[in-house]
Amino acid sequence: MIETRWTRLLVLGLLIGLLCSLLLWAGTLEADPTRNVFPDEDDFAVDYDAYIGADVETDGTILATNPVVVEVTPDGHEPLELTLTNVDPPTVQEDDQISVFGTLETDATISVTTITVRSPWEFQYMYLVSFLAGLWTLGRFRRHWTLNTDTLSFSPREEP
Amino acid sequence: MPDLLTHALVGYIIATALSFRYGWLTPPWVTVCMMGTFIPDLTKIQLLVPSYRIEQLLGVPFDWFGLHTVGGAAVSVLIGTILVPRGHRRRVLALLAIAAGSHLVLDSLLVSPTGYAAPMGWPLLDSGLPTPGIYLSSDRWPALLSGLLAALLWASTRRDHTRS
DSSP states (O other): OSSSHHHHHHHHHHHHHHHHHHHHHTTTTTOOOOOOOOOOOHHHTTTTGGGGGSEEEEEEEEEEEETTEEEEEOTSOOOEEEEESOOGGGGGGGEEEEEEEEEEEETTTEEEEEEEEHHHHHHHHHHHHHHHHHHHHHHHHHEEEEEEEETTTEEOOOOO | OOOOHEEEHHHHHHHHHHHHHTOOOOOHHHHOOOOOOGGGGGGGGGGTTTHHHHHHHHHOOOGGGGGGGGHHHHHHHHHHHHHOOOOHHHHHHHHHHHHHHHHHHHHBBBOTSSBBBBOTTTTTOOOBBBOOOBBBBTSSSHHHHHHHHHHHHHHHHHHHHOOO
């Protein structure tokens, strides 16, 4: 079972099809506070007034600190500028990346319940070490495994 | 996610620890476990091709987040499993499943402003679970701690190697 090139390609196709249907299904999931999934900028950018008074989560870049203004970029929309209230100004600096949870209010304002703040270099660190981890693992894989192009399968290299 | 370095190191730690009990678990299999820890972060494809672009293209709902769930990871693990000959499949299946599972467990401990993790148990479990919020994805100490543990395990495998 599933040892030749064609059976492997067939099963691979079926599994990728299954994975794609899962991703289509995942696309139908809506924000729903009863499932602890809260509306975000993609929701309130489309119909802001419908979400006034709702608990929302969003993330973005700090543009100004007095008052605190954050730029968030909803999918497929122009960036929005939101004013954050209930934030101590010393906790954020310009260009910081923040994630917030709070209540959406009129006039593009969020009354913040909780906020996490990160400096831009922390993201650069995260992407850099993640990239290095990828290289490390890929290097190990190339050293330890070999592809049989007839059957399209990977096997451990023989011990030297 | 914590950074991928932490995930890969945890994969290394788990597989190396198991290798003390299972003699077949040689370095090539440790590598499989390390690769398995990357599986849920296939969802980061969205940094290159956002979900909404695919929705525009296909005209139907679509979300890469599905890859970062129990369901998406399970199918991804199966894909990895059929890419090896039959004799290796049980090992690859077990290692990839443990590894991808470790990723989702570590991610369910991430700080979240809402206090809840993303609903990573989907489609078995629809809700986001409360998260203890132990670290941010960009914190340095998880990689340091797991790096230290991995180094200790690596040293002890070297010692066993020299003895035998």
